[in-house]
Amino acid sequence: GAGVSQSPSNKVTEKGKDVELRCDPISGHTALYWYRQSLGQGLEFLIYFQGNSAPDKSGLPSDRFSAERTGGSVSTLTIQRTQQEDSAVYLCASSLGLGQGRNEQFFGPGTRLTVL
Amino acid sequence: KQEVTQIPAALSVPEGENLVLNCSFTDSAIYNLQWFRQDPGKGLTSLLLIQSSQREQTSGRLNASLDKSSGRSTLYIAASQPGDSATYLCAVHSGNTPLVFGKGTRLSVIA
Numbered sequence A: 001g002a003g004v005s006q007s008p009s010n011k012v013t014e015k016g017k018d019v020e021l022r023c024d025p026i027s028g029h030t031a032l033y034w035y036r037q038s039l040g041q042g043l044e045f046l047i048y049f050q051g052n053s054a055p056d057k058s059g060l061p062s063d064r065f066s067a068e069r070t071g072g073s074v075s076t077l078t079i080q081r082t083q084q085e086d087s088a089v090y091l092c093a094s095s096l097g098l099g100q101g102r103n104e105q106f107f108g109p110g111t112r113l114t115v116l
Numbered sequence B: 001k002q003e004v005t006q007i008p009a010a011l012s013v014p015e016g017e018n019l020v021l022n023c024s025f026t027d028s029a030i031y032n033l034q035w036f037r038q039d040p041g042k043g044l045t046s047l048l049l050i051q052s053s054q055r056e057q058t059s060g061r062l063n064a065s066l067d068k069s070s071g072r073s074t075l076y077i078a079a080s081q082p083g084d085s086a087t088y089l090c091a092v093h094s095g096n097t098p099l100v101f102g103k104g105t106r107l108s109v110i111a
Helices: none
Strands: A005-007 A010-013 A019-024 A031-037 A043-050 A065-069 A075-079 A088-095 A111-115 B004-007 B010-014 B019-025 B032-038 B044-051 B056-059 B062-067 B072-077 B086-093 B105-110
Touching (some): A005 A088, A010 A019, A019 A088, A019 A111, A031 A075, A043 A065, A075 A088, B004 B086, B019 B086, B032 B062, B044 B056, B044 B062, B044 B072
Parallel strands (some): B010 B105
Antiparallel strands (some): A005 A019, A031 A043, A088 A111, B019 B072, B032 B044, B032 B086, B056 B062, B062 B072
């Protein structure tokens, strides 16, 4: 596709359930990023991948959050035992790479997660 | 730790005015700075990216400047239109964390 796509666009779940969010980056982009945007807050960096590797997982809010990327393409962000404070818009972005001249990030439309 | 601040938080102007949005960052050791636009309920659209070695970038009615030593960037919008109404986000790339965002400036252009 032409841009970054994310699915689902909206997800409503009950507290305690697990959810999986998906991101399809722009074809050929080796770097992929996950961010979270809570109501009234700025964007919070969660994790990034270079290829299939995530060098820095320190941005993940808790051990209930995990992410993986396979085949250097699609990534999934999994939240286990969801809590109400997990409600937010989860945004995915991709870039050609990490180096200067390759690191302009392009964002997907986001997944709006609501935990009841 | 890099911190990004955007002023003002909200701005309302009549159509046709030229306007300036401000962004400041605490650590001048950046790789680049990116300006985004976000419409309500939508993702982010990249407007301009300025590398650390550059001083400005232009795209149509938009001009972004970067003064790395003073930790400042401005986004200039010429001849504003109602369609420019959105939240404008500034983000810096400092290496350890791919992008650190400001909280944005919410712009309303009144016809």
